[in-house]
């Protein structure tokens with residue numbers, strides 16, 4: 001037997017199973033052998049992983065390629081950055097309206113353009129979630145699933161205010177949609193529910209929700225301004241956890257009424273995660289997945305304001321305090337959180353104006369520290385198991401978004417995607433170490449222990465000891481129907 005690549009002497013972290021000392025053989029981009037020992041002579045390339053852990057490559061299922069920068073350029077720099085964090089596949093959100101391609105229309109016309117701007121520009125494998133913004137796009141849900149290779153959709157609960165605002169031209173200028181409200185959400189959930197039922201034997205098809213309530217945000221921002229609050233504290237109080245809680249319940253009621261599988265995104269607070277746990281209990285027959293992010297787990301707005309990071313940490317929903325992040329860590333430990341993501345959106349300092357908190361753009365990058373932050377803050381500091389981390393960032397997102405068992409799985413026949421990790425490697429997070437086009441990071445100076453030394457995509461070593469392989473060989477992964485028909 002001969003292999004293109006052999007990974008020897010490592011401890012392999014199998015999701016849902018545990019950590020086992022074994023060798024891995026890779027042929028034609030797939031895992032071809034898992035054994036106590038594979039002879040080095042059988043491989044064209046051999047990686048010595050002695051003393052290291054071999055994780056499944058991370059599937060970062062919340063990413064925003066091209067949101068604030070030209071799409072192809074952003075795909076190149078940010079998927080490259082993702083390799084640093086052990087990410088081998090990313091799933092990016094795309095929508096019509098302001099930012100991204102700054103246009104509206106039918107996805108039949110626009111999605112091929114997105115594909116064309118993507119092709120040949122990714123270092124990792126990739127897929128897209130699509131936000132259905134207009135009434136006309138509702139009729140494209142089946143086409144997106146069955147032809148375009150998209151298996152997941154998105155709705156932004158807080159964009160409703162944009163359509164409802166006094167200046168309605170401003171609202172529709174942002175979403176470029178007529179009725180972006182709960183009525184539209186109900187229509188969308190009905191469509192997604194139908195197509196999900198049709199293909200339920202093949203893979204999970206679902207709708208993701210950004211849960212914040214716009215009417216409450218309007219009131220609380222006014223209060224924060226009147227009280228003269230500043231910095232990230234003002235931002236968090238202007239969009240308080242109560243708005244997430246209300247929004248989670250609204251979403252769950254409509255999911256119950258329509259039977260639509262849902263994902264509650266970036267739960268930032270105790271209130272938000274507790275609401276997610278509550279609705280799951282309330283509607284046990286329904287499929288509800290709970291997501292949180294690296295920054296909501298690891299950062300605290302009081303510390304960021306003290307350390308002068310301030311506005312660079314502006315993100316939706318806002319970064320909270322330790323009281324909230326401790327509760328999210330409990331959810332990591334007790335199993336209530338399903339996935340952890342970066343919510344990566346490359347947003348340079350030019351868009352973060354120190355004296356204009358409310359007008360600055362939200363978001364920042366984080367894919368390059370996905371494994372490091374979880375290993376450091378989770379495994380080293382809080383006793384979370386390596387296996388659980390592999391589930392949170394790889395196997396669970398792959399299952400939730402129709403990629404499993406091709407991705408997120410260490411088994412014969414799965415894609416040979418790995419992050420080989422040195423659990424003892426200690427270094428601070430710096431802008432340079434992120435390899436991103438973003439010229440700052442709210443994690444600047446944050447100490448982390450546990451870094452990928454290698455990131456491997458379909459058997460290709462893309463990151464090796466801080467050096468990136470300059471071949472952009474990332475492929476679009478057609479989910480969910482095509483992927484599973486090919487496998488059968």
Ligand SMILES: [Zn+2]
Pocket residue numbers: 062063064093343
């Ligand atoms: Zn996002």
